[in-house]
Amino acid sequence: MPIAKKPVVPGLHPDPSVCRAGSEFYLVNSSFEYAPGVPIFRSGDLRHWSPIGHVLDRPDQLELAGCRHSGGVYAPTLRYHRERFWMITTNVHDQPGQVLVTATDPAGAWSRPIRVPDADGIDPDLAWDDAGTCWLTWSGELPKGRQGIIQAVLDTETGALLTEPAVIWRGTGGQFPEGPHLIRRGSTWYLFIAEGGTERGHAVTVARGPRPDGPFEPCPDNPLLTARGSAWSTQSTGHADVVQRPDGSWAMVFLGVRLRGSALCWHVLGRETFAAELDWEDGWPRLGEPIEGDAAGPVVEELTGPGLPHAWVAPARFPADLLRYTPEGHWHLTSPSHEEVFVGRRQQHFFISAQARVDPGAGRAGVELRIDPFHRVTLSVEGDQVRVTASIGGVQAVLGETTVTAPPVLELRTRPSEGAEGTPCQGPDLIVAGVREATGFRELGRLDGRYLSTEVAGGFTGRMIGLVGADAAVRSFVYRGSDDLTDLDD
Known part of the structure; x- marks a missing residue:
């Protein structure tokens, strides 16, 4: 059967x-x-x-x-x-x-x-x-x-x-x-x-x-x-x-x-x-x-006030203690102990786009795709610098960076694997990070999705996508997901 x-x-x-x-x-x-x-x-x-x-x-x-x-x-x-x-x-x-x-x-x-x-x-x-x-x-x-x-x-x-x-x-x-x-x-x-x-x-x-x-x-x-x-x-x-x-x-x-x-x-x-x-x-x-469930997607989920969606969670803390809706009409990400915290939701689709606009003040904040703190890709803004970093076990690397003049729209996305000369890559997908500009998406860095798989990271969980930082105003966050890439075409 x-x-x-x-x-x-x-x-x-x-x-x-x-x-x-x-x-x-x-x-x-x-x-x-x-x-x-x-x-x-x-x-x-x-x-x-x-x-x-x-x-x-x-x-x-x-x-x-x-x-x-x-x-x-x-x-x-x-x-x-x-x-x-x-x-x-x-x-x-x-x-x-x-x-x-x-x-x-x-x-x-x-x-x-x-x-x-x-x-x-x-x-x-x-x-x-x-x-x-x-x-x-x-x-x-x-x-x-x-x-x-x-x-x-x-x-x-x-x-x-x-x-x-x-x-x-x-x-x-x-x-x-x-x-x-x-x-x-x-x-x-x-x-x-x-x-x-x-x-x-x-x-x-x-x-x-x-x-x-x-x-x-x-x-x-x-x-x-x-x-x-x-x-x-x-x-x-x-x-x-x-x-x-x-x-x-x-x-x-x-x-x-x-x-x-x-x-x-x-x-x-x-x-x-x-x-x-x-x-x-x-x-x-x-x-x-x-x-069988229906075809997964397209799904669009936005952070709109004042209540968090059911899907939002945080590791070892309750998300409502870290991400709060303000009277000014936006969310504020805060850490009581001043270290960076993560709040997000499960990646539920093979192909996703997560867009965020954050104002981190004196620190850094952004959007992150992770399995755990040791296996993650972080796209963050600090001052006028946007940087893509990857943490794989004990190894950390900068995948790309750029200078901006205004708070950018940050975007993490997953896309099909690509191999040399058009041959399929062995990995499950590609993780692509960049900024959303008036002319479209500008890529800053990418990572083979194998490094954010359970086979590499171990453990019993899967990928999460969300916000990371210690003190930041979150102006917007949008998750889009589908198992059919054509649903997410720019």
Whole structure:
């Protein structure tokens, strides 16, 4: 069965978890070091998803101060039970254990966290049986080297474990058994997990049992889903969650990456959310037809006051503390500690243009495309100088510069790779930086997009595009994106 080529939620939206309330579906994703945390979406058809906010949108819910890249919030689970939404996740930067919040409205406000300190590990899941018992399942390791998928009964009021944690399944032999989701169909309980690591060996396997705690019998046709060893353009597929529609049919959401370039291939947008039908045969789930999102783009997003768009986030800080709308009708980027800060949104399209006009005063500010602080391209203005710099690991380079007489419109864009004499480049794209003038775009520098790929940078995230600086008036910022370059032609 082919795997979807188009995600339903593009860009950095991995580890999807889905639930249904009435006729509406809701989905959450990992957010790592970015605040606010755990983006949440609504859909009526599992194909078109609209952002409605973030679950962890306040400092009393989300502690990220000093969080390292790819730390923070891992693999949430979203469930609807007894007319209430429940979200549980791991903040690996914060206290040990898990974090549980609830809400009657998925758009918020969500409750203060209930801590589950004795469930040490990642990727927690919640499931309730007919008696109202809540079963907490996660990935971790118990004393004496017992590791795999762990489970205990949870008191959802206090966060206490009511039974001794026990390993219920170790998977089929792939590395890193994780991402468990426990669901019931009829009288049978199914345990979906991820194996093989979240890179090219990623897979979904499944087992079933008569009770939430098993014993579990693995599906004879595992893995249920994997792209390893295939020529599909969507790779690293895994970490799935499933949901039943009102008509009784089932669907599955999962993460994957879209590769670009040649040879090793590269991905730059992060792990994205894909979907597929889920069929059943002889009591086992089977991968069905792809559920694909619409063609991505064109999308235009402008910073207009006074509220920030849902998509805007910042690493280890809340963006509202760094980027504020002023009575004068523009945004002001500020850093309480006077060091440069970044505020932005996910790159969700293969081809983008991000234009910004900033007035940095005595410092420097501009627009930046990054995966992390060590892998980024910055186009900034300082005084009458515009400069393009690249940071790749510990190496920094100036790619180009010019002198201006007035605050310029800065532009970062991504374009198709170009090789020698018209041959395709091995990289995923080109990152091009320049200024927008009356006569059009003037390029100042460019960088092979491989240097801002996950394969080079490592970690679990993808590219972000936004504003950087310590103290600057932001007169305008416009993001344009599409997977079809003709949508962005000048």
